Amino acid sequence: MKKIVLAALTALTLLSACNTVSGFGKDVSKAGDKLEQSADRHAH
Template sequence: MTRNLRLLLLAIAAAVVLGGCNTIEGAGKDIQKAGEKIEDAAKR
């Protein structure tokens, strides 16, 4: 493989990994908010 191709593949892999982290973080925040609403409803 040429050096440019290796760098391109590395950049693509990094973008996929970083994009996945943002998606998982957002999903975690949504689940946390839903849990808080359920907790508040249970306290009533």
């Protein structure tokens, strides 16, 4: 029983960590897009 609970908690932790990393990647991507747009506006 303890092994099942431990396995479930481990899986939950790993899945939530993947979701967090994915969200962080999207935020960094959006920031890069904004920086690129700003550079394009100031270059022309």
